[in-house]
Structure formats: structure tokens, C-alpha cells
Amino acid sequence: MAKKKESLEEKLGMKKKSMWLTLKKSEIKRAMSFAEDYKKFLRDVKTERESVDYMIKIAKERGFKDLSKAKTLSPGDKFYIHNRGKSLALGVVGKKPYEGFRLVVSHIDSPRLDLKPNPLVEDSDASLALLKTHYYGGIKKYQWVSTPLAIHGVVYTKDGKRIDIRIGDNPGDPVFVIPDLLPHLARRAQGDRKLFEGIKGEELQLVVGNIPVEDEEIKNKIKTAVLKHLNEKYGITEEDFNSADLEIVPAYDPRDVGFDRSMIGAYGQDDRICAYTSFRAILEVEEPTYTSIAFFYDKEEIGSDGNVGAQSNFLEYVLAKVLSLMKPNYTHVEFLDILYKTKAISADVSAAINPLFKGVHDIPNAAKAGYGVVISKYTGHGGKYGSSEATAEFMAEIRALFAKHNVPYQVAELGKVDEGGGGTIAKFFAQYGMDVVDMGPGIIGMHSPFEIASKMDIWSAYLAYKVFLSQ
Ligand code: MN
Numbered sequence: 156m157a158k159k160k161e162s163l164e165e166k167l168g169m170k171k172k173s174m175w176l177t178l179k180k181s182e183i184k185r186a187m188s189f190a191e192d193y194k195k196f197l198r199d200v201k202t203e204r205e206s207v208d209y210m211i212k213i214a215k216e217r218g219f220k221d222l223s224k225a226k227t228l229s230p231g232d233k234f235y236i237h238n239r240g241k242s243l244a245l246g247v248v249g250k251k252p253y254e255g256f257r258l259v260v261s262h263i264d265s266p267r268l269d270l271k272p273n274p275l276v277e278d279s280d281a282s283l284a285l286l287k288t289h290y291y292g293g294i295k296k297y298q299w300v301s302t303p304l305a306i307h308g309v310v311y312t313k314d315g316k317r318i319d320i321r322i323g324d325n326p327g328d329p330v331f332v333i334p335d336l337l338p339h340l341a342r343r344a345q346g347d348r349k350l351f352e353g354i355k356g357e358e359l360q361l362v363v364g365n366i367p368v369e370d371e372e373i374k375n376k377i378k379t380a381v382l383k384h385l386n387e388k389y390g391i392t393e394e395d396f397n398s399a400d401l402e403i404v405p406a407y408d409p410r411d412v413g414f415d416r417s418m419i420g421a422y423g424q425d426d427r428i429c430a431y432t433s434f435r436a437i438l439e440v441e442e443p444t445y446t447s448i449a450f451f452y453d454k455e456e457i458g459s460d461g462n463v464g465a466q467s468n469f470l471e472y473v474l475a476k477v478l479s480l481m482k483p484n485y486t487h488v489e490f491l492d493i494l495y496k497t498k499a500i501s502a503d504v505s506a507a508i509n510p511l512f513k514g515v516h517d518i519p520n521a522a523k524a525g526y527g528v529v530i531s532k533y534t535g536h537g538g539k540y541g542s543s544e545a546t547a548e549f550m551a552e553i554r555a556l557f558a559k560h561n562v563p564y565q566v567a568e569l570g571k572v573d574e575g576g577g578g579t580i581a582k583f584f585a586q587y588g589m590d591v592v593d594m595g596p597g598i599i600g601m602h603s604p605f606e607i608a609s610k611m612d613i614w615s616a617y618l619a620y621k622v623f624l625s626q
């Protein structure tokens with residue numbers, strides 16, 4: 156077949172097309188089937204703990220071994236190690252293990268509502284039992300009212316027994332709801348408020364019961380009835396809420412969006428879209444040159460603090476552990492040298508253009524749905540504050556890699572310069588001297604309970620992470 160003549164636009168590097176037009180039919184079919192797997196993952200996994208459990212289960216079946224119990228490591232070995240069931244690393248040892256690592260780092264926590272430590276109250280005026288919440292991460296509170304919600308998490312009893320809770324996802328399960336105010340009476344109570352205060356933090360309370368116990372002696376009859384139910388069903392008491400991680404998440408399943416089913420709408424795609432695609436990628440890495448590791452962190456949405464966040468020393472711990480199992484007497488200088496040679500992708504989502512609010516984007520520098528995974532040379536706010544900018548050299552290296560392997564991508568910024576901004580875990584990894592760049596699909600309606608992503612961008616992220624980790 157004759158080679159098509161290169162157009163002037165192509166020659167000048169001006170050409171960007173939707174992946175829906177550039178991908179072969181057979182590859183679009185593979186991307187659509189990948190999206191089905193991803194939807195199942197989003198349906199089954201809605202919290203960081205559930206992500207870690209899900210990934211370890213599958214990784215074990217695929218021959219990944221527990222790094223905390225390993226005695227030695229050799230090239231080709233696959234390993235996993237978790238941190239308190241909330242953060243995880245999955246890796247494959249490379250043929251040149253001292254030449255730096257290849258890391259793809261995502262986060263598995265998502266914005267949500269957590270139950271307060273003393274959450275259960277009764278409102279006798281309304282004759283209802285309520286659960287009080289404390290929101291986690293950057294939510295628009297008004298998006299969480301009058302929508303079905305589920306409770307996920309763990310409770311530890313006084314005796315240290317772990318009780319797993321997951322209520323609201325199965326058809327037949329009850330759900331919970333934060334009731335919004337009827338418009339008829341909202342003119343003053345809500346109408347005079349600014350949008351972000353339409354619902355306030357302390358108003359995020361779930362309706363959880365209406366039936367009282369039949370006992371004249373008891374004051375809070377509905378609260379007591381709810382506790383009685385919880386005690387009978389789960390063996391927990393009111394005090395046990397003090398030792399619990401209970402998260403409130405949307406109760407509905409992921410869905411296809413659009414007549415053409417081109418997109419997925421679901422809760423928690425920031426950042427489980429990157430977590431799932433990099434998870435699938437690391438599962439398929441075989442005998443890489445460099446040791447490849449996919450990290451999955453908790454606590455990104457609240458600043459990556461704490462012992463399970465990206466600012467903890469879990470990274471150093473895992474890398475040192477891997478090295479020590481190959482070369483027991485490696486020196487600190489050797490370790491630093493390997494860190495400097497390491498290259499990483501901070502796998503987190505970007506914002507795709509929202510057609511209703513285009514004004515927040517600089518269009519030539521904004522991500523379009525369906526144009527591939529978004530590479531962000533830097534994040535941050537204002538004058539690039541809080542960002543670790545990728546060097547021109549590293550950007551060139553990534554471009555060359557993706558060109559060689561036909562990975563579609565786009566380069567964009569989050570929004571207009573003075574519009575706002577956001578950070579990722581990139582800077583915490585860059586501190587070690589490694590090259591890091593941000594890369595992930597563009598999302599429409601990020602941090603909402605129903606975020607939208609193009610199936611092409613999901614596929615592109617998977618290809619990008621796989622090529623990077625397979626080096
Ligand atoms: Mn994120």
C-alpha cells in the first residue's frame with residue numbers, strides 16, 4: 156500500500172485528533188472491553204482499603220509474592236507489599252536492578268464523607284435517627300444531598316474484633332440519604348447563601364432510622380433501635396464507632412454515558428482510573444530492564460500526610476527492602492544514586508474541558524475528552540507554586556517513548572493561570588532526585604459523586620503506564 160503523503164500540518168507537528176478517529180477498529184474494541192473490566196472494578200471497589208484487598212488478591216493469583224516475607228529477590232520476581240491495608244506497592248524486578256526504578260504512583264482514596272467518631276444522634280422533633288459526618292477532601296457539599304449513599308469500612312470492637320461493613324450497594328440493601336430542603340421553603344434558608352455554602356459541613360447528616368423501641372423508660376427510642384439493630388447484626392456497640400474507619404460513598408453503580416457509550420460516569424475515578432490502569436499494566440509487565448513498581452497511596456486528597464500517605468517513608472522503605480534482598484550490603488550512597496536514576500510517573504487525573512464552563516480553561520492548553528492521557532509538565536497554582544516541574548529532557552524522553560510505541564497522549568494544564576490549581580504527589584517523589592511527570596486521563600466533573608471519563612483516555616492511560624513500566 157502506498158504511504159500517505161505527510162501534510163504540512165503533520166510535518167509541523169500541529170496535528171491532534173480524537174482517538175476515536177485514529178485508533179483501528181480492532182483496538183477500539185479492545186478499549187471498550189477494557190472499559191467493561193474497569194466499570195466492574197469501580198463497582199466493587201469504592202475505598203482505599205477495598206482497592207488494596209482487591210489488588211492483592213489478584214496479584215497473588217498472578218504470582219506476586221509477599222515482599223515482607225521474601226528472603227531474596229532475583230530479576231523477573233514479582234512482589235507486593237502493603238502499608239496498613241491502605242497503601243500498596245506491586246513490583247517486578249528488572250534485569251538491571253541498580254540502574255534506577257520505573258515507578259507509576261497513583262492514589263486510591265477519593266473525596267467522600269467519613270462518619271464522625273460519635274456519629275449517631277436522634278432528632279426527636281423529626282422523629283429520625285441520623286449519622287453525623289465529617290467530609291474528606293475537596294467536595295462541593297451540595298452535590299451529596301438527596302442522593303442514595305452507602306456505608307463502607309471497618310469497625311473494631313472492644314475485644315479487637317474486626318467487623319467489615321458494606322451497606323447500600325447490593326440491590327435489596329437499604330441506602331442512606333442526606334435530605335436537601337424542599338424549594339418551597341428554601342428561599343431564605345438556602346437562597347441567600349453562596350453556592351459552596353448551599354449545604355454546610357454540619358448539615359451533612361444521613362437519615363438512618365425512624366422506628367422507635369417500645370420502652371417508656373428510654374429517652375432516645377429511635378437511636379436505641381438503630382443501635383439494637385447494629386448490635387444484633389454486627390455485634391457492635393455505640394462506643395465501637397470510636398475505633399472505626401467508616402466512609403460514606405455514592406450507592407449507585409458506574410454507568411456508560413452518551414448515546415454512543417463513549418464515556419464512563421462513576422464515583423471515585425479520581426484517582427482509581429489511574430490506579431486501575433496502572434494495576435493492569437504492572438500485572439502484564441514481564442522481565443523489564445529496570446525494576447518496575449506501581450504504588451497506590453491513601454491520603455492524597457487531604458495532602459498526602461500521615462503514615463499511609465505519599466509523604467510517609469513507605470517509598471524509601473519499599474525501595475530499600477527490594478535492594479537489600481538483592482544486595483544485602485548496599486551503601487547509602489548507592490541507594491541515593493539509584494534514587495537519582497529513578498524515573499516516575501505521578502499518575503493522577505487532569506481536568507478535561509467542561510463545555511458548560513469553558514472560561515476556566517486556556518483552550519490550547521486544556522485537555523479534550525478522547526484525545527488521550529494528559530501529560531502535565533507541572534501542576535500547582537499561580538506562578539507554578541507547589542509544583543515539581545518535569546524537565547524538558549524528561550518530557551522529551553517520554554515523548555520519544557510514546558512515539559516509539561504509538562501511545563496517544565495530549566499535553567495540557569489544569570486551567571487558566573490565575574483560575575485556581577491543584578497539586579499531586581509528584582513533588583514528594585521529586586524530592587529524592589528522581590525525574591517525575593504528571594500523567595492521567597482528563598475528567599469532567601472531577602471530585603463530584605459522578606465523574607466522567609472518555610473510554611479512549613482510560614485506554615490511553617493503560618497503554619502509557621504499561622509502556623513506561625515495561626522498559
Ligand atoms: Mn487525584
Ligand code: MN
Pocket residue numbers: 425456602
Ligand atoms: Mn483529587
